[in-house]
Amino acid sequence: xxxxxxxxxxxxxxxxxxxxxxxxxxxxxxxxxxxxxxxxxxxxxxxxxxxxxxxxxxxxxxxxxxxxxxxxxxxxxxxxxxxxxxxxxxxxxxxxxxxxxxxxxxxxxxxxxxxxxxxxxxxxxxxxxxxxxxxxxxxxxxxxxxxxxxxxxxxxxxxxxxxxxxxxxxxxxxxxxxxxxxxxxxxxxxxxxxxxxxxxxxxxxxxxxxxxxxxxxxxxxxxxxxxxxxxxxxxxxxxxxxxxxxxxxxxxxxxxxxxxxxxxxxxxxxxxxxxxxxxxxxxxxxxxxxxxxxxxxxxxxxxxxxxxxxxxxxxxxxxxxxxxxxxxxxxxxxxxxxxxxx
Amino acid sequence: xxxxxxxxxxxxxxxxxxxxxxxxxxxxxxxxxxxxxxxxxxxxxxxxxxxxxxxxxxxxxxxxxxxxxxxxxxxxxxxxxxxxxxxxxxxxxxxxxxxxxxxxxxxxxxxxxxxxxxxxxxxxxxxxxxxxxxxxxxxxxxxxxxxxxxxxxxxxxxxxxxxxxxxxxxxxxxxxxxxxxxxxxxxxxxxxxxxxxxxxxxxxxxxxxxxxxxxxxxxxxxxxxxxxxxxxxxxxxxxxxxxxxxxxxxxxxxxxxxxxxxxxxxxxxxxxxxxxxxxxxxxxxxxxxxxxxxxxxxxxxxxxxxxxxxxxxxxxxxxxxxxxxxxxxxxxxxxxxxxxxxxxxxxxxxxxxxxxxxxxxxxxxxxxxxxxxxxxxxxxxxx
Numbered sequence: 097x098x099x100x101x102x103x104x105x106x107x108x109x110x111x112x113x114x115x116x117x118x119x120x121x122x123x124x125x126x127x128x129x130x131x132x133x134x135x136x137x138x139x140x141x142x143x144x145x146x147x148x149x150x151x152x153x154x155x156x157x158x159x160x161x162x163x164x165x166x167x168x169x170x171x172x173x174x175x176x177x178x179x180x181x182x183x184x185x186x187x188x189x190x191x192x193x194x195x196x197x198x199x200x201x202x203x204x205x206x207x208x209x210x211x212x213x214x215x216x217x218x219x220x221x222x223x224x225x226x227x228x229x230x231x232x233x234x235x236x237x238x239x240x241x242x243x244x245x246x247x248x249x250x251x252x253x254x255x256x257x258x259x260x261x262x263x264x265x266x267x268x269x270x271x272x273x274x275x276x277x278x279x280x281x282x283x284x285x286x287x288x289x290x291x292x293x294x295x296x297x298x299x300x301x302x303x304x305x306x307x308x309x310x311x312x313x314x315x316x317x318x319x320x321x322x323x324x325x326x327x328x329x330x331x332x333x334x335x336x337x338x339x340x341x342x343x344x345x346x347x348x349x350x351x352x353x354x355x356x357x358x359x360x361x362x363x364x365x366x367x368x369x370x371x372x373x374x375x376x377x378x379x380x381x382x383x384x385x386x387x388x389x390x391x392x393x394x395x396x397x398x399x400x401x402x403x404x405x406x407x408x409x410x411x412x413x414x415x416x417x418x419x420x421x422x423x424x425x426x427x428x429x430x431x432x433x434x435x436x437x438x
Numbered sequence: 439x440x441x442x443x444x445x446x447x448x449x450x451x452x453x454x455x456x457x458x459x460x461x462x463x464x465x466x467x468x469x470x471x472x473x474x475x476x477x478x479x480x481x482x483x484x485x486x487x488x489x490x491x492x493x494x495x496x497x498x499x500x501x502x503x504x505x506x507x508x509x510x511x512x513x514x515x516x517x518x519x520x521x522x523x524x525x526x527x528x529x530x531x532x533x534x535x536x537x538x539x540x541x542x543x544x545x546x547x548x549x550x551x552x553x554x555x556x557x558x559x560x561x562x563x564x565x566x567x568x569x570x571x572x573x574x575x576x577x578x579x580x581x582x583x584x585x586x587x588x589x590x591x592x593x594x595x596x597x598x599x600x601x602x603x604x605x606x607x608x609x610x611x612x613x614x615x616x617x618x619x620x621x622x623x624x625x626x627x628x629x630x631x632x633x634x635x636x637x638x639x640x641x642x643x644x645x646x647x648x649x650x651x652x653x654x655x656x657x658x659x660x661x662x663x664x665x666x667x668x669x670x671x672x673x674x675x676x677x678x679x680x681x682x683x684x685x686x687x688x689x690x691x692x693x694x695x696x697x698x699x700x701x702x703x704x705x706x707x708x709x710x711x712x713x714x715x716x717x718x719x720x721x722x723x724x725x726x727x728x729x730x731x732x733x734x735x736x737x738x739x740x741x742x743x744x745x746x747x748x749x750x751x752x753x754x755x756x757x758x759x760x761x762x763x764x765x766x767x768x769x770x771x772x773x774x775x776x777x778x779x780x781x782x783x784x785x786x787x788x789x790x791x792x793x794x795x796x797x798x799x800x801x802x803x804x805x806x807x808x809x810x811x812x813x814x815x816x817x818x819x820x821x
Contacts, residue, residue: 099633101723105625106637108618109694116691117644120655127658236457239450244457246807251461253803253810254468259752261769262792266467269474269789276470279485308463313814320815340449365646372754375773387755390650394657394759404658411651418646426639 121415128181128408134161135171181409185389208410211389212417214299218385219367222306226363227356229307230314235344237315238322249316256312264305264376268292271301295382302373302383310366314359321355322348361425368418386414468796475790476583479782482789493582502579507566514562518554526550559585587783587790597791600771603682604751607767610686611750612743615693620739622694623701624727628710638702641695649692649755656688660760680762688756693749697742700813704738705731741813744806751799768795 136159144153162171187206194202203209237248255263270277271291282289291297325348333343349356371387374380380388393407473491474482481493496502503511526546534542570578591597626634659666660678667676678684708731716726751769758770766774772795775788803810 102625102629102631102634106622109622109698110637112618112687112691113641113644113694116688117647117652120652123659124651124655232456233460236453236460239445239453240457248457248461249811250803250807251465253807254800255464257748257799257803257810258468259769259795259799261754261772262795263467265792266471269471270467274483274485276487276490280487312464316811316814368646369648371650375754387648387650390648390654391755391759394650394654402657404654407654411654414648415651418648422643422646426643429639
C-alpha cells in the first residue's frame with residue numbers, strides 16, 4: 097500500500113487522536129507548570145451606618161477581583177510557577193518529615209500518597225485473583241455439560257457488561273447499613289457490622305467488586321484458549337503418568353501463557369485507572385485512587401473554582417506511573433517486532 | 439472421551455458446585471437490586487431475605503401479584519420472547535430495504551419494545567385485574583410488587599431526559615468511531631510498514647492513559663472555547679463545555695486506540711487475496727474497500743460497535759465533568775441521587791434508576807452474547 101493511500105485511510109483516526117489525546121497531554125503538561133488566578137486589587141471601602149448626630153463611618157481595605165468591563169468576567173493572570181503545583185500535590189516536606197521522624201503512617205495522611213498506595217495495592221492484589229478465578233471458571237465450564245455452557249456464559253457476562261458505577265452500587269446496597277448481607281452477617285456473628293465505616297472493609301469490598309467485574313473477561317478468554325489445547329500433548333502427558341494437577345501445571349497453563357500475559361497487561365492498564373468504585377461505594381472519606389484525586393481537583397468546589405493546575409500536576413504524576421508500568425511490556429513487544437522482521 | 443481422561447465423581451461434583459456458586463455470585467447483586475426496586479422501601483431494606491422477596495408491606499399497601507397474575511404474565515412473556523426469536527427476524531428481513539438491514543433491525547427492535555411495553559404494562563394489568571376479581575382465592579395477592587419507584591424516577595425526576603442524552607451520546611460515539619475506526623483498521627491491517635507498527639504502539643500507550651488526565655487537558659479549553667474561537671468563527675463560536683457533540687468527539691477519540699486495534703485484528707482475518715484480486719481487476723484501494731471488504735466486514739464491525747456502545751454508555755468520568763446538569767447522561771445523573779438520598783424512598787428510587795440503566799445492557803447481552811464473546815477472544819488470540 098502506498099503511503100498516500102495509507103495516510104488517507106488512517107488520517108481521520110490519527111487526526112482525532114492527535115487533537116483529543118496528544119494535544120490535551122501537551123496542554124496538561126504546560127498547565128502543570130502554570131497557575132491561573134483572578135487578578136486581585138485592593139480597594140478602600142467606606143461603610144457608613146446611621147448613628148445619633150453623625151453617621152458612623154469606617155473605611156477598610158478589601159481585596160476583590162477585578163471585573164473586566166467588556167466581558168463582565170473576572171480578569172485572570174497566568175504565571176509560571178515551576179514545580180509549585182507538583183509540590184502542592186506531593187507535599188514532599190511533609191513526606192520527608194514523616195520519614196525523618198519515623199512515623200511512616202503519616203505519609204498516608206497525604207492525599208497523593210494515600211491514593212498511590214491504594215492504586216498500586218489494588219492493582220497487585222486483584223491481578224492474581226482475576227487470573228485465578230477466571231481460570232477456575234473456564235476449567236469448570238469446560239467440564240460442564242454442553243447444554244449448560246450457553247446459559248453459564250450468559251450469566252457470567254452480566255457482571256462484566258454492567259456499568260461499573262452501577263455494579264459497585266449494586267454491591268454497595270447489599271452491604272449498606274441495613275442491606276441484606278450485612279443483616280445476615282449480623283445475625284450469624286451476633287455483632288454490629290458497619291462495612292462502610294472503616295477503610296479496610298471498604299477496600300475488601302472493592303477488591304471483591306473488581307474480581308467479580310473482571311473475572312468473566314478472563315474466563316471468556318481462557319475458555320477460548322482451552323478449546324485449542326493440543327490433545328496429543330495432553331494424551332502423551334497421561335501416558336507419561338502425569339496426574340491431573342501436573343497436566344494442568346505443565347501442559348495447560350503453558351499453553352495459556354500468552355493469554356495470561358494479555359489479560360495481565362489489560363488488567364494492569366484498567367486497574368491503574370480505578371475510579372468508578374470510589375464513586376459507587378462513596379468511599380472518598382476513606383479510600384481514594386489517583387484518578388479520583390484528579391477528578392476531585394477538577395470538580396468545582398463550593399466557590400465554583402476548579403484547581404486546574406493541581407489537577408494537571410496530579411494528572412502528569414499519574415501518567416508517569418502508567419509509563420513506568422508499561423515500559424517492560426512495551427520493550428517486549430518491540431523486541432518481538434524486531435525479531436519478527438528478521 | 440477415553441477412559442484415561444474420564445473424571446472421578448468427586449472432581450465432577452466439585453467443579454459443578456464451584457460453577458453453581460460462581461453463577462450465584464455473578465447474578466445475585468444484579469437480581470437483588472431488580473427485586474428491591476419493585477418493593478416498598480420498608481420491604482426493600484428488610485432484614486430477612488424472605489421479606490424482601492415476598493414484600494409483605496408492599497402487599498399490605500395493596501400492590502401485589504396474585505398467582506393468576508404471575509401465570510398470565512409468564513405465559514405472555516414466553517410467547518413474546520418466542521415470537522421475537524421466530525417471527526421477528528423474518529419480518530425485519532421482509533420490510534427493511536436492502537442494504538439497510540441494520541437500520542431495519544433498529545426500527546424493528548424499537549417497535550417491538552414499544553408494543554411489548556404497551557401490552558405488558560398497559561393492557562395486561564386491566565385484564566388480570568378483571569380476572570382477579572372473579573377468581574377467588576387464586577386472585578388474592580401473594581407477592582408484593584409495585585412500580586411506583588419507576589414511575590417516580592421516569593416521571594417526576596424526568597429520567598427520560600437523561601435517557602435521551604445517553605442515547606444521543608452513545609449513538610454518536612458508535613457511528614463516528616466505527617466510521618473512522620474501520621478505515622484506520624483496514625489501513626493498518628493491510629500495511630506492514632514500520633509506521634503502522636508505531637501507530638499501533640502509540641495507540642496502545644494512549645489506551646492506557648487514565649481518562650482524568652485527558653479531561654484535565656480539555657476542561658480549561660472547553661470552558662473558554664467561545665473566547666478562544668472568536669477570532670476564527672466570530673460570534674458563532676460555541677462553548678464546548680456541556681455540548682453533547684463535544685462529548686461525542688472526546689469519547690470517540692478516547693475509544694479510537696481500542697477500536698483500531700480490534701478492527702485491525704478482524705481485518706487481518708479477512709484474506710488479503712480478496713482485495714488483491716479486486717485490485718488486479720482495476721479497482722483502486724478505496725473501491726476495493728467499498729466493494730469487496732465492506733460486504734464481509736460486518737461481523738467485526740458489529741462486535742467493535744458493541745464495545746464502543748459500552749464505552750459511551752458506561753462512562754461516568756468524562757460525562758460528569760464535561761456535561762452540565764441539563765445535558766446529563768444517565769450514569770452521572772444517578773450520582774445526583776446520592777446527595778439527596780436521605781430517606782429510604784430516595785434510596786429505592788436510586789435502585790430503580792440503577793435497574794433502568796442496567797436493563798438495556800441485559801438485553802444487549804441476550805441478543806449479542808456470541809458477538810461479545812468473539813470480540814473478547816479476537817483481541818486476545820491475535821495479541
